[in-house]
Amino acid sequence: MSDAKKNKQLTVKGRLVLKTFARTTKSESLGVYLETEDGSFLIRPAGGNPFTDNPLAKLAGKFIEATGRRSDYVFFASSWREIPEPEA
Template identity: 80%
Template sequence: MSGDKKKKTKRTVKGQLVLKTFARTTKSESLGVYLQTAEESFLIRPAAGNPFMDNPLAALAGKFIEATGRKSDYVFFADSWKEIPEDEAR
């Protein structure tokens, strides 16, 4: 691997999963799974998942989760996640 690549540190985030349109008005337009935290919103998907397959987190849309993983640009790659009560997500 290249020595100039930044090491991505793992972090834990909490928020609500929402479905929103990604890449609107482009050939890549699709329904994306976003994690809406108190500070920001970003795409979320399993770290080991295939980005061209359905995102298993879509089934949890509307639920609140705590996820551990790493963020790269606008995508959070979740190594693990669990459903949590709404009051814990705030």
């Protein structure tokens, strides 16, 4: 994959939820997921240490808009902000 595609910045909107990651493995832990119209994927701050607490966990249940890049099943957020809950 070219560097341009790897570093493409995306803006996504969705709801943050806490779910078990890597169930039944030694790496099992509570992960922060962003549920969007296009699916659900792990989200964490870009450049952050994956072995420390995720600061986005405190926003669980809230809706956010995040900008960053997606790699496989993880969205690396360079910035985010809380947004109002969309109307159903």
